[in-house]
Amino acid sequence: MTNWLDVAHEVAATLRSDAADRDRANQPPAKEVELLRQSGLLNVDDWATQQRVTRVVGAADANAGHLLGYHYLQIWRSGLFDVPFGRERDQFWAGVSNPLDAALELTPAGNGYTLNGRKTFATGAAVADRLVVSATRADNGEKLTFLLDGKAGGITYLDDWDNIGQRLTASGGVAFEDVAVTEVLGVQPAGEDPRLSLAALGFQLVLAQLYVAIAEGALAEAADYTRTKTRPWFVSGVDAATEDPYIVAAYGEMVAHTRAAGLLADEAARRLHEASEFGRHLTPAKRAEVAVTISEAKVVSTKLVNEVTSRIFEQVGARGTAAKHGVDRFWRNARTLTLHDPVVYKAREVGEYFLTGARPAYTGYS
Numbered sequence: 001m002t003n004w005l006d007v008a009h010e011v012a013a014t015l016r017s018d019a020a021d022r023d024r025a026n027q028p029p030a031k032e033v034e035l036l037r038q039s040g041l042l043n044v045d046d047w048a049t050q051q052r053v054t055r056v057v058g059a060a061d062a063n064a065g066h067l068l069g070y071h072y073l074q075i076w077r078s079g080l081f082d083v084p085f086g087r088e089r090d091q092f093w094a095g096v097s098n099p100l101d102a103a104l105e106l107t108p109a110g111n112g113y114t115l116n117g118r119k120t121f122a123t124g125a126a127v128a129d130r131l132v133v134s135a136t137r138a139d140n141g142e143k144l145t146f147l148l149d150g151k152a153g154g155i156t157y158l159d160d161w162d163n164i165g166q167r168l169t170a171s172g173g174v175a176f177e178d179v180a181v182t183e184v185l186g187v188q189p190a191g192e193d194p195r196l197s198l199a200a201l202g203f204q205l206v207l208a209q210l211y212v213a214i215a216e217g218a219l220a221e222a223a224d225y226t227r228t229k230t231r232p233w234f235v236s237g238v239d240a241a242t243e244d245p246y247i248v249a250a251y252g253e254m255v256a257h258t259r260a261a262g263l264l265a266d267e268a269a270r271r272l273h274e275a276s277e278f279g280r281h282l283t284p285a286k287r288a289e290v291a292v293t294i295s296e297a298k299v300v301s302t303k304l305v306n307e308v309t310s311r312i313f314e315q316v317g318a319r320g321t322a323a324k325h326g327v328d329r330f331w332r333n334a335r336t337l338t339l340h341d342p343v344v345y346k347a348r349e350v351g352e353y354f355l356t357g358a359r360p361a362y363t364g365y366s
Contacts, residue, residue: 004044008053011039012060016217019061020326022168028159029168032064033127037090042071047273051209051266058213059220062333063168065213067124069206070094074132077199078147080276081186085147087130094124094150096174097134099200099364104135104176106144112182113137113144118158118175125150126157126170133181134188143190147183154179165329165336194287197362198276204294204365205272207340208265211301214337215258215308218330222312223251225325230317247315254308261297261304268297288359291366295346302343305334341365 014035022032036042041057044050050072058065074093078085096104096119104117115135125131128150136143148155154177161172189196230241238244268290275282275290309331313321320327349366352358360366 002040004041004046004049004053005056007039007041008056011035011041011064012056015057015061015064016221020324020329022061023063023326023329024323026167028127028170029063029067029124030127032061032168033067033092033124036064036068036071037092040090041068042092043089044072047076047269051269054206054209055213055216055262058210059217061168062210062214062217062330062337063166065210066166066169066206066337067092067094067127069210070123073202073206074130076276077202078132078145078185080196080199081145082279083185085183085185091129092124092127093130093132094122094128095132096122096125097132097145098122102136104133106135106137106181108137108139109180112180112184113146115148115154115176115179115181118173120173121171122174123169123171125174126159126172132185135181143188145185145188146181147185148179148181152179163336165332165334192284192362194282194284195276195278195280197287198272198282198290200362200364200366201272201291201294204298204346205265205268207337208268208294208297208301210337211298211305211334212258212262212265214330214334215254215261215301215305218305218309218312218327218334219251219254219258221327221330222316222320225316225320225327226251229319230315231319241315241317250311250315254311257304258308261301264293264300265297268294284359288353291360292350292353295349295360295366298346299343299350302338302346306331306338309334 044053054065054069057068071093074095098119098121101120104119106113106115131148131150133148134145156175158173226241232238232241232244236244241247271290271293349360
């Protein structure tokens with residue numbers, strides 16, 4: 001039986017070896033996806049293992065961790081519709097479903113639909129084998145979720161992702177022109193559906209796990225630099241940076257906070273999986289508990305990753321800012337990802353639930 005964590009650590013070692021160079025090269029992540037494909041990690045089915053694998057890979061390379069976490073998420077969210085769908089081994093899945101961008105339109109045609117329009121921020125879509133897409137029917141306004149071949153005719157990847165971080169996630173826009181749609185998973189209800197609404201929570205969970213992973217990766221790389229290259233300050237009275245009490249205490253705080261955030265993210269993951277297993281029997285009250293736990297994880301991990309990826313520079317020292325080391329990529333990746341949606345609204349959800357029992361609204365982000 002394959003030990004997927006061992007495989008993940010092997011993949012992580014490969015990714016870590018040239019992560020800074022690949023970040024500077026800023027090329028589409030075709031090689032990264034192929035590495036994930038060849039390793040077999042795209043086929044991991046166990047939920048808990050998926051969470052751990054995403055963290056291991058994400059610590060080595062936040063881009064690859066992002067792609068892998070979303071890959072698992074797209075397959076899982078497709079299953080929420082309880083409709084059989086095709087899935088082949090070693091296929092990489094991505095999504096085109098930015099909830100704030102309703103620019104895709106479906107026109108009924110024969111036994112299916114024709115898809116037209118553009119979507120922004122479609123992470124991994126340009127290198128995907130399968131796409132999970134959401135669009136609105138032109139005739140009745142229903143929002144459908146469906147599957148497409150990532151290389152289907154009429155699909156154009158815009159290659160317009162030019163942000164400071166997560167540069168290797170192929171997160172640009174996608175254009176569709178008269179694309180045939182036949183494999184429909186289902187209708188996204190206009191009202192509250194506890195189980196189908198879990199998809200939005202799944203995205204939030206992946207982000208929280210990635211934040212923890214980036215902090216873990218930043219700490220590991222900074223610590224290696226501190227052990228081997230950082231010079232002790234001349235008035236410290238010590239012979240090595242690892243003996244400086246200020247540096248040691250700083251790492252101690254960051255490691256403790258990162259471990260705590262990781263445990264909370266894992267608890268949120270456990271609760272989300274439990275909720276999805278309830279099927280159509282999931283209650284709004286149970287769904288609210290899960291949503292709040294994930295928001296708690298998001299609040300804590302957001303603060304953590306932005307603090308850690310900035311604070312590590314104080315531990316590596318001035319020479320550690322040399323471009324060849326690429327330490328800045330951790331901060332850039334964290335700063336980019338944590339702006340996905342305003343974390344202050346997650347804090348508000350937690351506070352309202354704590355003070356009044358108010359449940360988070362059903363949205364594309366909560």
